[in-house]
Amino acid sequence: YLDVQVDPVGSGPFRFDAYVPGVRLEFSANNGYFLGAPAIKRLSFPFVGSETDAAQALVDGTNDWLPGLDRSIYDQIKDDPELRFVEYLEPSFLGLYFNLHPESDALFLDRNLRQAVAYCLDKPATVALATHGHGAPIYSEIPPVSWAYPAAGLKTYPRDQVMARRLIEASGWTTGADGIYEKAGRKLATVVAVRSGFPQRSRWLALLGDQVRECGIDIGYREVGFAAIVAMLDVYPHRNAAEPALGRPFDAYFGGLTVGRDPDPFRLYHSSECSTAERPSTFNHICYANPAVDRLIEAGLVTFEQAERARIYQQYAVLQSDDLPVLYAWSDRLRDALRATVGTTATGGLRLDTPTWFREGEKLTNVR
Structure with a gap:
């Protein structure tokens, strides 16, 4: 033979x-x-x-x-x-995922707060320091070299502390005695779970924490094992592995995924893939849901001609960059x-x- x-x-x-x-x-x-x-x-x-x-x-x-x-x-x-x-x-990305489950009472359900975090961050400098130059800042899960990447229109959130505070205060938050915003007895503060053993991820979160504090936001982090991350994401209602004693769903977590060469965000970001008690381990752990984005994702799956698919996915990426369900961090070089x-x-x-x-x-x- x-x-x-x-x-x-x-x-x-x-x-x-x-x-x-x-x-x-x-x-x-x-x-x-x-x-x-x-x-x-x-x-x-x-x-x-x-x-x-x-x-x-x-x-x-x-x-x-x-x-x-x-x-x-x-x-x-x-x-x-x-x-x-x-x-x-590398065909993968890392980022800060915001919990958008409506029933979670998570801190960043308000888009103004998500965008405020982004405006507080000098992303290029933070990525360069955290990865020692071995990462490149990104603004979408679609790789920049892809035919589907938008040439224009992506919101990149250049650092603007004034804009960040304006967004926070527009949502009714006021500065507390310690300099951190508060509203109805709740601090604009959380602790983010990050997988241990990846120092560049922890460095990024530490640098993020330093910068957002200047905007009146307190974001800390705690390194946890891989098993704890998996349990947090696969078990509804996704209790925060960084603060297990509180028993609350996470406000945000830091992680990433590998993506294919051909864009297909259905499992990640289509609303039908939101995790639930009945389907706890779907990939849309954060329950990002936007009907316009859903329609574009569906259209991309049934369109053959590449130029038209490119237009669809470019529109999708631009819309998502405004919703900001994930603050994309970097892809490895x-x-x-x-x-x-x-x-x-x-x-x-x-x-x-x-x-x-x-x-x-x-x-x-x-x-x-």
Whole structure:
């Protein structure tokens, strides 16, 4: 029989030659490739024992490509003039989710308060500090490189403390003796659950807390284990894992999700996916519900032509940025490292902003 693991069948620009277990994979040019014979005649993928060894092989010229570059390694080799780096955003996002369940009495049911939090935050600076430059600020779950990302119209909430206070006071809150707003005996204060073991997330929340306090809002955070986060999100009415003794639903929590290349926010943000006592673990844990957004999400699922789908999802993203059910924080930057000798004959040259920089494999070059 044919074992496709060691004798694969394909029609790409390179032919499989050999697999030496634990040592390397070897490929040679497919000169009969329908888009033309590759410029590179051989490819060799060695198995390397550690990230450090792989980086050293790249730096000394033994290897030409190191995908999925570790952040600490990048910091060590980023200034090497013999290297260049492909940089792109991970298809995922992190953000501060606001509880919008009408029955929850959660603090941020009022859109004015959600927007006030956003206006208090210098997002680009906060992301840069929290991630040590390894994250990029985002304003939608749709990746900026996507065909569905809006070219204009997204609300980005540049830092404006005056606007933040104006929104808070428009909703009837007044400043208390400690500088924190209050209304009907309730403080504009909460504690947010965040998963432990991810220091950049805690740093972001600490920086957020410092900035919103200047606007009269008190947002603290508490690190909790993964099991506690799952229990909070999967068990209705989603009691705050940061303050379990109170037994109240969370006001906000910090977390994230991976997204697909093709936008489909139905499970995340369609009102039919709001969690309930009968369906406690749907993905719309926060119960974001907007009929106009629902209609756009539904239209996106039954529309085939990409330009029209782009228009639909761009409208969706703009509407959502005004509702602000989630204060999007950042997406992680991912990097591949290349020797400067690697190039391409493709129109426009080698793209250094996409994980598929090598897509036209037959046009890759390596002049050593």
